[in-house]
């Protein structure tokens with residue numbers, strides 16, 4: 001599993017607010033997910049296909065087209081390599097998950113049919 005970064009606590013927000021993916025699966029722990037990357041990146045493509053096949057709606061924060069998204073990513077993770085999944089938990093913690101294979105595994109474990 002790739003190293004992940006935890007931010008300090010942030011105010012909790014309702015699942016689904018702002019068009020990002022919200023809670024699914026009935027676990028009760030609302031999460032807001034956003035993907036930092038861009039469609040032309042093959043590793044991002046792997047993640048985007050997984051998102052599609054699982055029928056999820058996760059906001060893509062395009063780090064190529066939107067400099068502020070790349071700036072936020074570098075600030076949080078220390079580098080601009082994508083994809084990175086930003087997981088904002090209902091209780092206020094934020095986790096940044098890099099590495100396409102780890103992101104795919106996380107999404108399949110969390111939202112796959114057997115989840």
Ligand SMILES: N[C@@H](CCC(=O)N[C@@H](CS)C(=O)NCC(=O)O)C(=O)O
Pocket residue numbers: 041042043044079080081082083098099100101
């Ligand atoms: N092992 C990484 C590789 C990711 C990767 O190489 N991403 C490229 C774009 S496809 C990138 O961000 N390169 C620019 C950089 O590393 O700053 C993964 O599977 O996610």
